[in-house]
Amino acid sequence: MDSQSPATLFALAVQSLLNSEPEVIHALQHIPRRLFVPFFKAAFMGGHKNIITRMVKIWPFTCLHMGTLNVQEPQHELLKAMVESLPVFPNQNSDFRSCELRVLDLRKDDGCKTVCSESNDKSVTCFHACAYSEHSILKRESRCNVVNSESEGQSSRQPMELLVDICLNGTLGEDEFLSFLLSKAKESLGFLHLCCRDLQIYKLCNCKSTLSCLDLQCVKELSFNQASLSEVTKILSQVVQLDKLSLSKITCKSLNGIICGNFTTQLRRMDHLKELNLSFCLTDHLENILSVLPSGLDFLSLNSCRLSHNDFKFLSQCPQVNHLKQLNLSNNRIFSEDCESLHTLLQKVSGTLQHLAIDYCLLTDATLPVLISSISHCSHLRLLRFGCNPITMPMLKRVMQHLTCLMELKYVVYSLPVHCYGIWDFLGRLDPQKFAEVKAEISMMLQVAQRNDMKWITYFEEI
Known part of the structure; x- marks a missing residue:
């Protein structure tokens, strides 16, 4: 028997089980923890919605990341089912196998495992948990350690976090999914924190009401396409720490005025910025922007910026x-x-x-x-x-x-x-x-x- 046989036999066994949905759902109570991750991956790729729903309700780890799983259009309904199954209320899960899930990560990240390594620490051990928002589970736990003024009914509830990347481009599918996420967070009465890490905004004038519902303190990567510089500056003032900033088709009457000064004031706060993408006219003004940034930039894109001789010289x-x-x-x-x-x-x-x-x-x-x-x-x-x-x-x-x-x-x-x-x-x-x-x-x-x-x-x- 060659070295590939055990893996092949296991895969065949999993596929055989998945074909018997009622039996699988009943057996999930007894599946060893170490088999949950490979079983979840197989069920997700096979589109087994009912099995995925049950697994989320009794997930035995602190976190669950989509990671390398390829999420295409058919899997969008599975993502909704996973979010809907989050046990944000104590009576939502009456199974004898308790749910340990605190962080559900729907982002695609090839460098992220399905679950993080566990430690003996009783607090949240997910390496990707939000660290900046006042509504994050880490800061909520920190405050609870100082004072616990909640009622007995509320204290049995643990806060949860939903990590997502959001693209506000006006498409029906994206708008419906975001509305669903916001509704779920609202229904949780504050116990589910919607954490957006990568926010892409197309035509800012069309999505201002949606932006008002998002917690911008979580955003690490921010992109604008078609906006005024004053609008960009207002959003930047609400961001705590950025790793990446992309600005395309940005309008401003003058790069010498107060608006540009306010913009560079916000840039000066970006101590951890690693990637900057600019694609709008910056003739003779590149120095105003780059000189206020940290010295550790890894990526710089100045595509279609109409750079002048002075700009190249400064660069x-x-x-x-x-x-x-x-x-x-x-x-x-x-x-x-x-x-x-x-x-x-x-x-x-x-x-x-x-x-x-x-x-x-x-x-x-x-x-x-x-x-x-x-x-x-x-x-x-x-x-x-x-x-x-x-x-x-x-x-x-x-x-x-x-x-x-x-x-x-x-x-x-x-x-x-x-x-x-x-x-x-x-x-x-x-x-x-x-x-x-x-x-x-x-x-x-x-x-x-x-x-x-x-x-x-x-x-x-x-x-």
Whole structure:
């Protein structure tokens, strides 16, 4: 019997049990704790709603995380059933097997196990429990340890936490699910804390009433698409600690006025910010924003920010970006006078940079060599994007010769040479035969360089 047989036999046994739903529901009272997690995963992926409902009611661990489970449209009803089954009231669960569940995490997180490691501490042991909101179970327990003024009926109830990521994009499915979650939290009379970690807001003007129902102290990742800078600032003032901030299509009459000053005042509070994504006009104002941030940024995206020469110059001197792992400068025109500043910046981050994007920057044969020279020293680079720039085939070959020495670089999105397009229009009509010839030559050069582990694709192939 090979090493895979025990796992296969167990999986077959689980599937056989799941086909007998009434018997399984009755047997759940007697299943050992160590079998709950694999049994739950199989039941969830198989869409066994009644079994999942019962398992949540008698869950024998402090927490339950979706983690790596793939939640598609058919599983949305299962998520609702899980939330509905949360035993927030003592008389809701009359089973002799008590429920230990305190934290239900509906977020997708590939680095999160179904349950956290347990300790001997009687308090909440989930590593992902909310740490900032005044309504979190950790702070509620802390207050209860100081004074317990609740009635006897209330003291038998333990607070619970529901961790979610929310996207306010106006779609019917998202709106209905969020309404359901808010209703469940309201019915719990304060004993179920709805904790949103990743909040994405599309058209802020359309979802202000919904935002008023959310506890923004929990938010760790915040994204805005289509909002005014004053509205963004108001929301930021309610956030306690951010790891990631994304701002796209933000409007402001002037970046020199009081509104921008209030915005940077809020940014100054973001001591733990690691990722910043900006995609709106910042011409000659990049310094106002970056200079107030902490010096430990890992990811910076300035896509379509209309950066000026002064902005590039400041970027090369900015201490906040000295240890970047990812940098996106796409859709900003890079002139020859800007290349020296970028050369300096890339030299500073050569020991940490892993991802670099300079798509649609109108780089040419005259400007690209300066950048490629510095890029070739980024020893930890894994992904490089320089697609849709008007360069020639000789320059593309030169770029490849510089990059094949980077052993950690596995993915390159490159620019098709200008001769592959119509004579009058760069990025216009593509000649299929010339495209195929370039691909064949790239493939041959990779074989000669013995870099079959590298994948070179164009923007068109990626789409």
